[in-house]
Amino acid sequence: DDLDGLGEGGDLVVVALPGVQRFIAEARSTADVSAASEIYSAMAEQAVNMLRRETGAHLVLPADSGSSNMSSGQIGMPNRVVALLPAGTGAAAARRASEAVHEAWQRWVRRALEPASGEPLPETPGFPCVQWVCVPADPAGYKEQWLQAQRLLVARRRIRDFPAAPEEEWRQRVLCSLAPRWPAERKAPPKAPRYEQRTPLSAVGWVKRRWRHTNGASGFPSTASIASAPYRRAVLQRLADPEISDAVAALDNARRVIERVLGPAGTETPVPGLAPLIPASGPGSWLARSGGAWVYPEQWRAETLVRQAGMDPARDGAAARTQIQDAVRDGLEAARRLRRLMDKPASRAVQLASYLAVVVQDLDSMGLFLSGQAGDAAGREIEVLPNEHRRVSQELLRVAVAQREVLETGPLLGVPVYAGGDDLLAFCPASKAMDVAEACQGEIPESLPRASTAVLFFHYHASIQQAMSQARGLLDQAKEMRGKHGLAVGYLRRSGVRAVSIQPWADREGNSSAHLFGLFAREREPRLSPRLVADLERDAAELADLSEVSQRLHRPLYTAELARLVRRHAGAGAAQHRDAISRVAGALDWLGRHEHARSPVNPDGPAGPEVAAITNAR
Numbered sequence: 001d002d003l004d005g006l007g008e009g010g011d012l013v014v015v016a017l018p019g020v021q022r023f024i025a026e027a028r029s030t031a032d033v034s035a036a037s038e039i040y041s042a043m044a045e046q047a048v049n050m051l052r053r054e055t056g057a058h059l060v061l062p063a064d065s066g067s068s069n070m071s072s073g074q075i076g077m078p079n080r081v082v083a084l085l086p087a088g089t090g091a092a093a094a095r096r097a098s099e100a101v102h103e104a105w106q107r108w109v110r111r112a113l114e115p116a117s118g119e120p121l122p123e124t125p126g127f128p129c130v131q132w133v134c135v136p137a138d139p140a141g142y143k144e145q146w147l148q149a150q151r152l153l154v155a156r157r158r159i160r161d162f163p164a165a166p167e168e169e170w171r172q173r174v175l176c177s178l179a180p181r182w183p184a185e186r187k188a189p190p191k192a193p194r195y196e197q198r199t200p201l202s203a204v205g206w207v208k209r210r211w212r213h214t215n216g217a218s219g220f221p222s223t224a225s226i227a228s229a230p231y232r233r234a235v236l237q238r239l240a241d242p243e244i245s246d247a248v249a250a251l252d253n254a255r256r257v258i259e260r261v262l263g264p265a266g267t268e269t270p271v272p273g274l275a276p277l278i279p280a281s282g283p284g285s286w287l288a289r290s291g292g293a294w295v296y297p298e299q300w301r302a303e304t305l306v307r308q309a310g311m312d313p314a315r316d317g318a319a320a321r322t323q324i325q326d327a328v329r330d331g332l333e334a335a336r337r338l339r340r341l342m343d344k345p346a347s348r349a350v351q352l353a354s355y356l357a358v359v360v361q362d363l364d365s366m367g368l369f370l371s372g373q374a375g376d377a378a379g380r381e382i383e384v385l386p387n388e389h390r391r392v393s394q395e396l397l398r399v400a401v402a403q404r405e406v407l408e409t410g411p412l413l414g415v416p417v418y419a420g421g422d423d424l425l426a427f428c429p430a431s432k433a434m435d436v437a438e439a440c441q442g443e444i445p446e447s448l449p450r451a452s453t454a455v456l457f458f459h460y461h462a463s464i465q466q467a468m469s470q471a472r473g474l475l476d477q478a479k480e481m482r483g484k485h486g487l488a489v490g491y492l493r494r495s496g497v498r499a500v501s502i503q504p505w506a507d508r509e510g511n512s513s514a515h516l517f518g519l520f521a522r523e524r525e526p527r528l529s530p531r532l533v534a535d536l537e538r539d540a541a542e543l544a545d546l547s548e549v550s551q552r553l554h555r556p557l558y559t560a561e562l563a564r565l566v567r568r569h570a571g572a573g574a575a576q577h578r579d580a581i582s583r584v585a586g587a588l589d590w591l592g593r594h595e596h597a598r599s600p601v602n603p604d605g606p607a608g609p610e611v612a613a614i615t616n617a618r
Contacts, residue, residue: 011090012145015047015097015132016153017079024417025468026179027208030427033464034220035211037418037425039108041077042215043101043128048081050100054093056086060386063393076400076420082149084386090134098130105207111214112207113189122203124182125163131156143384147371176202178209194263195310219269221415223460224299225292226427227356229271229413232287232295234342234350236277239284247338248291252283254331255294261323262309268292271415272408295352297339300332354461355491357433358471359414360454361424361440364484369449377446395448396421402443412436422448430457434518437487441505441514450485452478453505453514457491467492477502481596487513502596513594516587519580528584532569536588562588 017040024036051057052064061082085093105128109121133152135145173183177200184200189210192199201209212219221229238244268290270278278288293299302321303313305328311317339352368374370392372384382388399421407414407426414428414436428436433455444451454474458467470492478486481504490500503513520528536543543561550558563585570581 010087010137011085011093012135012142012149013051013083013085013090013094013097013132014149014153015051015081015094015130017043017047017101017128018131018157019127019129020079021472023179024425025465025472026205027464027468028178029464030223030226030415030417031212031220032178032208033425033468034417035208035217038211038215038217039208040079041418043104043130044077044079044081046100046104047097047130048077050097051081051083051085051093054083054085054089054096056089057093058084058386060084060389061393063390063397076397078420078422082389087137090136094132094134098132101128101130108207108211108214109203112210113185113203114191122185123166124202124204125165126181127204142386143372146384150367150371174200176200176205178202178205193310195308197310220417221269221271221427222292223356223427223462223464224296225268225271226413226415227353227429227460228292228295229274230429230431231342231350231352232291233274233277233413235295235338236274236279236284236288238342239279241341243341244338245283247334247341248287249283250334251291251294251331251338252286254300254327254334255286257327258305258324258331261320261327262305262311271413273410273413294331295335295338296354297332297335300328300335302328353430354459355430355457356460357428357430357436357455357457358467359424359426359428359433359436359440360456360471360475361437361451362475362479363422363444363449363451364479365449366422374449376448377444377450380447392448395445399443399445399448403440406439406443407436412439431521433457434514434521438512438514438518450505452481452484452486452488454478454488455490457489459493462492474500486596487517489517501591503591503594504596507594511590513591516591519584519587527570528566529569532565535565535569559585559589 020037020040023040024033027033027036048059048062052059058064059082061080062076062078081097083093105124106121109124113122115121131153133149133156135148135152138144138148170183173186176182176184179202182202182204184202185206188197188199188201189206191213192206192210196209199209207214211217235244235248239248270289271292274288279285287295299305302324305324306313306317306321309317309320311320313321342350342352363369365374369376369382370384370389372381375381382392400419403421403424404416404419406412407416407419407428412428412432412435414426414432417425417427419426424440426436426440437453437455441451441453452475454471454477456467456471456474470490474488474490477500478484478488480486481502485505487503487505488500489503491498505514506512543558546561547558550556563582566581566585566588570577
């Protein structure tokens with residue numbers, strides 16, 4: 001239907017759910033991250049459905065799909081809803097939408113905590129936070145209403161309201177381990193598993209932790225499952241080999257013994273890209289679905305397993321630790337044997353990686369674009385009309401569907417948390433991260449703004465909360481580049497982000513920094529020794545001098561030295577990969593010269609330790 005002109009004589013309502021990034025970052029696991037995203041989508045769904053039922057209402061953002069009930073977690077569900085309503089009805093409709101969100105939240109708290117009859121629900125001051133504005137009809141039309149709504153929302157965000165909290169009672173309780181904004185509940189929900197009974201979580205934290213169980217939502221692969229996905233895919237492809245099959249069966253048998261003593265760990269959600277390879281039954285099926293952590297030799301430690309089961313190895317878990325010692329030894333031997341078999345040169349070895357990556361992508365200047373003050377990828381500005389906004393919303397939905405499909409199918413082994421068209425959050429194996437960034441960027445049409453991207457590599461044992469916060473900080477740095485459309489790459493160790501590289505997504509010649517970073521993936525040929533990083537860092541000053549000499553003499557001495565260093569660390573088969581070595585050396589040169597994090601930028605300097613260290617982390 002044609003919505004243009006409805007702003008003349010009608011109310012424009014914008015309902016926003018701020019704080020989504022903070023809520024997502026308050027996590028201890030990938031499942032927490034996924035649940036947080038789904039909770040926000042479900043809250044937005046409540047607002048959307050309430051506004052749709054209003055008499056004479058027309059949804060603008062998201063574009064109305066015509067469905068009478070949007071499913072929770074729907075692809076492309078934004079955290080900001082825009083609607084046009086008959087004059088004089090907008091404020092009341094927005095208030096009802098806000099109330100619908102709060103009522104839904106109360107239901108979710110009750111389902112998660114299952115309080116005894118007559119027991120009051122705990123308070124969660126400040127959450128959910130729903131902000132709305134209503135702009136009445138303006139003679140200047142929809143555009144002026146839209147611009148006024150944006151100004152009002154900015155002003156609303158500057159107003160801090162502090163709901164009353166039971167201060168005295170709260171002071172007597174420990175803080176929530178996910179979000180210290182609230183105190184932990186005094187007891188866990190009745191159906192919480194044993195290993196979570198002692199976890200200090202607030203009511204908000206328990207809703208997030210129990211989301212998949214109370215709402216029938218699917219689970220989410222763990223960090224270990226995502227990091228090990230390429231290795232397990234290679235194992236599944238070679239299950240016909242009796243030695244490989246026997247090693248997998250030995251792993252499964254040892255795991256079964258341990259779970260009989262410590263209790264079942266449950267079936268994990270598999271990485272979607274492994275689904276086509278999952279056998280109907282047998283140890284191969286278990287490996288694909290729930291073997292993500294068990295393929296790591298370091299998993300096979302009795303004390304660690306007892307603690308993961310919620311027991312103290314020195315007290316209530318002492319007997320259990322003794323009972324599983326033999327199974328732990330067998331499992332460790334099986335994991336090591338499987339790794340040796342997969343490392344055989346004749347088998348096109350796939351390394352068992354300990355790192356994975358989080359990829360964050362966001363369209364640049366989306367607010368200005370919708371306000372007609374910034375252009376799309378081709379520089380064209382839109383006309384600020386309801387139908388144009390709906391068209392953009394529909395395009396964002398198509399992008400979201402395409403990005404999710406490219407992540408979950410094929411060789412990328414990506415696991416999307418949220419794909420909304422204008423922003424993306426996904427996990428993937430470390431070796432696939434740059435391919436994921438490129439593939440998702442490639443799904444954005446020229447009729448939308450360009451996107452900035454951040455890729456953060458981190459160990460599967462690292463803090464998810466820290467990784468999420470650092471990834472968002474990287475994205476902010478990528479957007480600080482002139483013209484935006486940047487790529488920020490970093491890696492996280494226990495001490496924090498060790499190295500960061502900020503690059504333009506592409507230069508005038510079409511060179512893509514994401515593609516160049518991808519040349520260093522460990523599954524590519526030639527495989528480079530990590531000692532290349534040490535050599536580049538040790539000789540950084542000399543390489544800088546050589547670059548200056550090369551420029552002065554107009555001779556490629558610097559690039560030739562880079563090629564020599566790469567060739568030196570390319571192994572015995574370096575002679576077979578002359579062209580590839582030249583490309584890798586060229587990538588180091590290009591990334592070094594375009595490094596945005598340097599100040600001042602030395603366009604002729606060598607690749608710094610940041611670029612070298614990040615490529616090694618992959």
